[in-house]
Amino acid sequence: MSLSKDQVQHIAMLARLKLNKDEYAESVEKLTRIVDFVDQLSQADTGGVIPMAHPLDTAQRLRPDVVIETNERDRLQENAAAVSGGLYLVPKVIE
Amino acid sequence: MSDTQQDMHAQSMSELAAGLDRGDFTSVELTQSLLDRIGRLDEQLNAFITVTAEAALEAAARADKARAAGEGGVLNGLPIVHKDIFCTRGVKTSCGSKMLNNFISPYDATVVEKLSDAGAVVLGKSNMDEFAMGSSNETSYFGPVRNPWDLARSPGGSSGGSAAAVAARLVPAATGTDTGGSIRQPAALTGTVGIKPTYGRVSRYGMIAFASSLDQAGVISRTAEDAARLLGVMAGFDERDSTSIDRPVPDYVGGLNKSIKGLRVGIVRQHFDAGLDEACGVRVKDAIAVLESLGATTVEVDLPNLDLSVPTYYVVAPAECSSNLSRFDGVRFGHRAENAEDLLDLYCRSRGEGFGDEVKRRIMTGTYVLSAGYYDAYYLKAQQVRQLIADDFKQAFAAVDVIAGPTAPSPAFKLGDKVDDPITMYLNDIYTIGANLAGLPAMSIPCGFVDELPVGLHLVGGHFAEQTLLRCSHQYQQATDWHTACPADFK
Numbered sequence: 001m002s003l004s005k006d007q008v009q010h011i012a013m014l015a016r017l018k019l020n021k022d023e024y025a026e027s028v029e030k031l032t033r034i035v036d037f038v039d040q041l042s043q044a045d046t047g048g049v050i051p052m053a054h055p056l057d058t059a060q061r062l063r064p065d066v067v068i069e070t071n072e073r074d075r076l077q078e079n080a081a082a083v084s085g086g087l088y089l090v091p092k093v094i095e
Numbered sequence: 096m097s098d099t100q101q102d103m104h105a106q107s108m109s110e111l112a113a114g115l116d117r118g119d120f121t122s123v124e125l126t127q128s129l130l131d132r133i134g135r136l137d138e139q140l141n142a143f144i145t146v147t148a149e150a151a152l153e154a155a156a157r158a159d160k161a162r163a164a165g166e167g168g169v170l171n172g173l174p175i176v177h178k179d180i181f182c183t184r185g186v187k188t189s190c191g192s193k194m195l196n197n198f199i200s201p202y203d204a205t206v207v208e209k210l211s212d213a214g215a216v217v218l219g220k221s222n223m224d225e226f227a228m229g230s231s232n233e234t235s236y237f238g239p240v241r242n243p244w245d246l247a248r249s250p251g252g253s254s255g256g257s258a259a260a261v262a263a264r265l266v267p268a269a270t271g272t273d274t275g276g277s278i279r280q281p282a283a284l285t286g287t288v289g290i291k292p293t294y295g296r297v298s299r300y301g302m303i304a305f306a307s308s309l310d311q312a313g314v315i316s317r318t319a320e321d322a323a324r325l326l327g328v329m330a331g332f333d334e335r336d337s338t339s340i341d342r343p344v345p346d347y348v349g350g351l352n353k354s355i356k357g358l359r360v361g362i363v364r365q366h367f368d369a370g371l372d373e374a375c376g377v378r379v380k381d382a383i384a385v386l387e388s389l390g391a392t393t394v395e396v397d398l399p400n401l402d403l404s405v406p407t408y409y410v411v412a413p414a415e416c417s418s419n420l421s422r423f424d425g426v427r428f429g430h431r432a433e434n435a436e437d438l439l440d441l442y443c444r445s446r447g448e449g450f451g452d453e454v455k456r457r458i459m460t461g462t463y464v465l466s467a468g469y470y471d472a473y474y475l476k477a478q479q480v481r482q483l484i485a486d487d488f489k490q491a492f493a494a495v496d497v498i499a500g501p502t503a504p505s506p507a508f509k510l511g512d513k514v515d516d517p518i519t520m521y522l523n524d525i526y527t528i529g530a531n532l533a534g535l536p537a538m539s540i541p542c543g544f545v546d547e548l549p550v551g552l553h554l555v556g557g558h559f560a561e562q563t564l565l566r567c568s569h570q571y572q573q574a575t576d577w578h579t580a581c582p583a584d585f586k
Contacts, residue, residue, distance in 0.1 A: 008459070015417060015462040016424075016439075017455055018447035026452075027459060030517055034460050037518050038406040038473065044480050051478035052485060054338075055294045055308060055534025056558060061337055068334075075201050079428035088426050091435050 003032045103128050105581065108173055108267040108321040115162065115172050122162070122172030126155035126216050129174050133218065133265050136585065140241050142250075142260040144179045145187050146219040154216045161214065170328060171214030176269040178257050179220040180227055181207050181312075182301040190303045191223040191235040191253075194429045194449030204301025205333045206270060206312050213328045218266055221256030225451045226420065227277055227305045229253050230523040233514050234453040241510070242285060243582040244548055248507040251281030251523075257315045258285040263585040268316035268325055272302060274309045275408050276502075276527025279539035282315055283502035283551025286541040286580060288568065289315045290322045293559050294534030295340035297326075298333030306415035307338070309408075309531040317578055319540065319568035323347035326561065342559065350562045351569040356390030358567060361495030363398050366526060372505040378543035378550040379501045382571065386499065389570055396491040396498065400483045401529065405521055407484065408528045410464050410477035416454075417461025423449060456517065485533040492557040497567055501526055502539040502551035530555050538564040541577040549580070 008028050012019050019027060054060070073086055082089035103125050106114065114120055130148050137143050151174070158172035182188050182200035184207075189195045203211070211217065224234040232240040232255030242250040243263040250259040254271030258281035261269050271278040273291035282289025290313045297312040304310060314325045327348060332341040360383065367376050387393060425431040425445025432444035450458070464473035491498060503523060513520045530537035535555055542552035552571075556564045572578050 003463075011459045011463050011466070013443075014466060015455075015458050016421075016442040016446055017450070017458065018440075018443035019455070020447075023452070023455070027456065030456060031459060031463070033518055034409065034456070035463065037521075038410050038464070038477075041403060041406050041410065041476050041480055042472065044400070044403055044476070044483070046476060046479035046483065049479040049482050051475050052482040053478075055485065055532070056340070058340075061339075061341075063334070063337075072201070077427075078201065079198055080426065081431035090426055091437050091441055093438050 003028055003035060104132055104264040106267065107318045108316065108324060109318065111173055111267060122155040122158040122216060123152060125172070126151050126174055126218070129218060129266060136263060136265065139246060140243060140259050140263055141238050142222055142240050142256040142263070142265065143219050144189055144191070144222050144237050144256070147186055147217060151216050151218050154211070158214050158216060168213035169324070170210065173215055174218050174266050175210060175215045175325070176218050176221050176257060176260050176266045177207060178223055178254050178269065178271050180223060180272050180303045181270060182303070183207050183217070183220065186220065188220070188303070189236070190227070191225040191237060192449065192451065192454070193236045194423050196236065197430070198428055202301060205298035205335060206329050207301065209328055210325070221254070221260055221269055223256055224253035225454050226303070226416070227253040227272055227274055228416070228453050228457050230276065230280055230520050231508070231510070231513060232256065233510060234451055236451060239510050242507045243585050244286065244507065247509055248548070249284065249510050251284035251503070251507065253277040254315060255281045258282055258287050258289070261285070261287045261315050261317060262582060264581060268314060268321050270312060271315045272310060272312050273531065274305050274412060275531050276524035278313045278315060279527050279537060279551070279553060280503050280523060282539040283553070284507040284549065286549030286577070287315050287317055288319055288322050288538070288540050288578065289313065290326060290538040290561065290564065291530065291536065292326060292330060292561050293536045295338050296536070296559070296561065297329045298336040298339050300333055300335040304419040306412040307419060308415060309412060319565050319572055320348065320351060323351055323565045323569070345562050347562055347565050351566055353566055354390060355386065355567050355570045358386070358391040358497065359495040360386055360391045360393045361396035361491055361498040362393050363396055363401065363498060363500055365398065365401050366500035370504050370525065371501055372545065374545040375501055375505060375550050378545060379552055382542035382552040383499050385571060385574055386567065389574060394495050396495055398487045398491060398529065400480065400487050403480050404484055404529045404532060405525055407477045407480045407532060408524070409460070409521055410473050411481060411532070413457040413461035414465050414474050415461070417458045417465065420454070420458055425449070481532050484529055488529065488533045488535060496556070496560070496563055498555040500553050502553035506545050506548035506550060526553055534558065536561045536564055538568055540568045540571060541580070543577055
């Protein structure tokens with residue numbers, strides 16, 4: 001099955017990726033090949049098989065809901081491009 | 096300089112530990128000599144993204160002081176390198192991406208912390224495929240790594256920098272990560288040892304996530320003994336990783352010398368089908384014959400769903416990647432586009448500019464298979480097939496202790512050869528991916544050469560059978576000397 005340009009545009013938007021024109025053309029071609037390749041899964045007989053939830057057949061471990069981390073906001077924000085007064089700055093969202 | 100000092104780079108970690116104990120050299124001397132070697136030789140390889148010379152020499156001096164006081168951990172003063180996927184406090188942690196080219200990690204990964212606490216000296220951070228997505232190291236923002244056995248060839252990936260550095264004797268051992276073969280395939284292509292432990296055996300805390308149900312940290316070294324030594328330090332329960340397994344860590348080094356007499360080795364017929372380079376197949380069969388000569392018995396086993404492992408992986412891994420990599424938003428850390436028109440533009444352009452082609456492709460594949468209307472047909476279906484693959488292994492391990500076969504379908508390929516065709520590249524991992532899908536430990540060890548390029552023997556074990564894999568590999572290395580071969584230009 002071939003993916004259309006519209007489909008790829010939709011996927012890129014869902015994934016929040018801006019692609020240039022060349023990247024779109026290449027993505028349509030390569031994603032189509034990847035999807036064709038993984039389509040062979042549809043041949044597998046999986047009737048009654050419970051989808052794997054954990055590779056070790058165990059459940060996710062829980063821990064008591066207690067505070068174990070200290071607040072290191074200033075240090076963590078050193079990697080942000082724009083902060084002010086402990087807040088992250090982004091382009092204006094509400095006019 | 097004495098002889099023992101001159102050939103420090105050629106020694107395994109265990110030999111270096113003995114040398115430090117005897118006082119043949121200090122950790123500062125050892126560290127400086129390897130830093131000099133990196134400075135002299137890495138230009139050809141591009142195995143390093145960052146060399147942390149100053150911090151390494153400081154750590155070495157601390158190790159020497161501890162040793163003089165009769166203190167220090169089990170790796171005291173021994174040099175290692177971390178794949179640049181492990182967060183390292185105060186050091187750039189790029190994950191091979193432009194996205195994180197400006198990221199200075201505010202904390203240490205558990206693996207980094209444990210190895211440093213044991214006294215290891217970190218020489219730097221190794222190059223890798225971007226976000227560990229690749230099998231040739233060509234997707235790195237920092238350029239491809241070159242294979243020390245032939246500089247025109249790939250060292251494999253994604254832990255290609257770690258593998259090339261170990262193969263070229265720039266460091267005795269390095270950390271790596273393996274989501275579909277990213278430790279074992281580069282180990283095979285560079286003639287080194289690589290072990291991917293059982294899912295959950297080593298903490299993933301601080302290891303930048305690619306596909307969380309598959310990712311696992313491990314070791315690349317030149318001997319199975321060194322792999323055992325490092326894994327013993329890295330493994331163990333970690334409160335900070337919710338998938339970490341709370342189970343005692345065996346004495347991996349202590350278990351190495353037990354004979355493999357009676358070990359049941361499974362052979363999968365399909366592993367030797369047309370997909371495998373014929374000469375590689377001969378080397379692998381020779382290696383299995385060596386195991387038999389050491390007392391192992393071989394049993395034919397069947398993995399009927401093996402062919403579906405690569406397509407299963409290329410649904411599950413991209414799906415998890417698209418979710419994990421959604422954290423890169425240009426706001427809190429990482430690359431941020433300039434002059435964004437609005438918030439959406441900031442997200443889309445920061446990500447469009449920060450990620451390379453293969454990463455974008457995997458994010459989009461993952462987004463597609465998880466999107467409305469496709470989830471059942473792809474993601475759910477893949478998790479069902481994944482269960483079938485895991486069941487196949489379970490059944491096989493009822494009859495055998497390890498499964499032996501080739502690690503990769505061919506020796507190292509030329510840089511540029513497979514980069515334009517994602518499917519050919521993906522098929523490189525056909526023999527390794529199953530272990531990730533089923534959460535099993537697996538290992539690659541050098542077992543000979545084809546056209547002067549190394550070939551790897553792949554061993555897979557049942558859950559938590561690391562000790563069996565390490566023992567089998569160590570016994571093989573006692574009987575053979577492939578692991579001592581050194582690329583001509585890096586002696």
